[in-house]
Amino acid sequence: MGVDFGAAGVAMTRLRAALARAIAPVTPHDDLTHWRLSAFLETADEVPFETTADGTITYAGPRSVDLLGYEPADVVGQSMAVVLAPRELDRARRLLSDSLVAGSGWTKERYTYVTRDGQERELYSSALLHVGPDGEPIGFTGTLRAIDADVAALAAWQRTHARVTAAIEQQALHAVYQPIVSVTSGEVVGVEALARFTAEPVQAPDRWFREAATVGLGTALELLAVEKALDGAQHLPPGLYVSVNVSPQTLLSGRLPRLLDESLWPTSRLVLEITEHVSVDDYAELLPFVDEVRARGARVAVDDAGAGYASFRHILRLRPDYIKLDRTLVDGLDVDPAKRALAGAFVTFGHEVGATVVAEGIETEQELRAAAALGIQSAQGYHLGRPAPVDQLAGSLPRPSPPVPVPARPPQDRAAT
Structure with missing residues (x-):
């Protein structure tokens, strides 16, 4: 990363070339040479460096700490591989080799570097060939330069957009299914479809959907995930x-109804879990679209109930058919009276409005029994079955177990609001 060598920088280019020629008879370790380079070039956003022909760092400006967090002593004597992102190494080696063959340097090559604390940062690199007294190349004298924040943000957006677009075009995802079990009978009554990505880079599904939303492709990726889930x-x-x-x-x-119409899966056996990772500002605008999918026979669930105020608002406005209790509420349900009280309030509310309450993240038999004691109708979690591809699911479905005893609830509890 480096210097702007556009038309306005021609004079600067010539001056730097003259400087390189002036210091050519001096070895790369000469203190006076480095002082002259630093005084001439170094700012908070642009730091000089020198390397040998094979990329070993022989000098780094004192302000390298501003760009990458490294003190000069941390990197001098080390290969450039120490500060470059691993995926950039082959390209950097080719650049050094090609520059030596051509007898020249490079201008504003964009590379991803790794800061001392492990974060990635893109910088421009520019360099001139550094020659010895005999005219033979001995290395490079150049600069690293910070990229303008707006330019860097645009580049990051473009990379994310290209990555998500490729995943959509290649349909690089498939569905796995986690059993949803009747708490009282132990029978499997449904499954939740979850997306798994085969595209690079390897990252959690939530991150794929979050990145897609930031570049305007969230709906396209969600619809592909729904299509794959219904096909499987x-x-x-x-x-x-x-x-x-x-x-x-x-x-x-407005694109979901058409997908449902074209699918072979009956909408009477479809539940739409309406997430709220982004706040809903206008329920009056949303509700007609919810009614449209309900008119096709689909039912509606609200996820993450109990995770915050937004989930309560979501429930009140959408009047869901299913209320899915958040894992944070279910964890330790058997030993935490406050969690049992809040979960019991959801059960009471569900009875009043005709909604089925589902406990997510059941991981122990004790949590399952506590859910049953509260009157929670369904549950899912690793204790009951892990997500699996459809061809593996049938063999992994839990067999019906003896009914979990459910204590009778006092009449005043059933009437409570």
């Missing part, structure tokens, strides 16, 4: 419902 569901055991995640933004796009 054709091979599920009969009688199960499928729950899929959709954001309010995808509902507002």
